Amino acid sequence: MNSKILLKTFKSLKGADSERLDKSRVIFLSGERAKKIYLIKKGVVRLSRICQSGEETTISLLKENCLIGITSLLNEHQSKKSYLLTALTQVEMDAAPISSAKNAIELDRDLRLTLLEGLSSRILHAEAMIETLAQPDTPSRLVGFLLILCKDFGIQESKGITIDLTLSHHEIAKSIGSTRGTVCRLLGELRNSGYLKIDNQKIMIFDQKNLTKSLS
Numbered sequence: 001m002n003s004k005i006l007l008k009t010f011k012s013l014k015g016a017d018s019e020r021l022d023k024s025r026v027i028f029l030s031g032e033r034a035k036k037i038y039l040i041k042k043g044v045v046r047l048s049r050i051c052q053s054g055e056e057t058t059i060s061l062l063k064e065n066c067l068i069g070i071t072s073l074l075n076e077h078q079s080k081k082s083y084l085l086t087a088l089t090q091v092e093m094d095a096a097p098i099s100s101a102k103n104a105i106e107l108d109r110d111l112r113l114t115l116l117e118g119l120s121s122r123i124l125h126a127e128a129m130i131e132t133l134a135q136p137d138t139p140s141r142l143v144g145f146l147l148i149l150c151k152d153f154g155i156q157e158s159k160g161i162t163i164d165l166t167l168s169h170h171e172i173a174k175s176i177g178s179t180r181g182t183v184c185r186l187l188g189e190l191r192n193s194g195y196l197k198i199d200n201q202k203i204m205i206f207d208q209k210n211l212t213k214s215l216s
Contacts, residue, residue: 006065009104009111010039013096020092027068027085036095038068043091044153044165046175048084056084057133058175060126063152067118069098088171125152133177140215141176142186146196147212150205160196160206168201190214 010016019038021027027038027045045062062068068085105111125148132144146163154161167175173183187203190196195211197204205211 006039006067006111006114009101009108010094010096013100013104015100016094016096018092019095021087021090023087023090025087025091027087035098036069037098037101038093038095040064040066040068041092041094044088045091046084046086046088048086050084055177056174057177058129059083060122060129061088061149061152061175062122066122067115068093070115070119070122089166138176138178138182139186141178142172142183143211143215145172145176146203146205147208149203150208154205157204160204161208162202162204164202166201167203 018041021043040062042064045066045068046058047060047062048056048058050056062085105115128148129145132141132148135141135144149163149165149167150161153163153165155164169184169187170180172178172187173180176183187196187198190211191198193214194206195214196206
């Protein structure tokens with residue numbers, strides 16, 4: 001996604017302002033219609049679906065330059081499904097009224113193309129997460145989730161890839177539909193087997209291919 005176009009657009013929108021949210025703050029629950037569209041400048045937001053049972057399932061992790069509220073921007077009808085957006089870290093965002101954003105889209109072809117690119121990227125990311133969560137066993141879901149984090153938040157270092165996102169065992173468990181105890185045990189086994197290390201809640205994967213082979 002062309003972040004320069006988005007940043008320029010948000011600065012020019014009527015009624016635009018900046019917001020800062022603490023970790024765990026709920027941004028909004030869709031099904032309620034969003035009144036604003038947000039552009040993440042810093043931090044990570046969890047997009048999750050609330051099932052009828054009340055269980056929360058992670059759909060995607062949204063990071064810098066991702067848009068929030070885009071469904072309300074492009075669709076006049078409210079979704080019948082409930083999606084929750086929660087700040088996974090401290091988050092800084094630009095926010096603008098939906099009406100201002102719609103006017104900008106109608107006038108700017110480059111902005112329309114940028115939004116389409118962003119939607120395509122969001123769909124691919126959600127598909128990867130859904131495929132991971134569809135795995136029948138917890139070890140497979142955990143490894144799949146770690147690989148997604150490597151792709152989206154990984155920093156290549158000499159010994160491996162460090163996931164530049166601090167997640168507790170509880171937060172990882174919540175993301176893959178497991179329990180804190182199970183995640184703690186599985187991460188311990190992967191660490192003891194030499195597939196990864198954990199330092200100050202940040203995970204380094206030594207070799208992604210070997211991590212996948214750990215499931216064999």
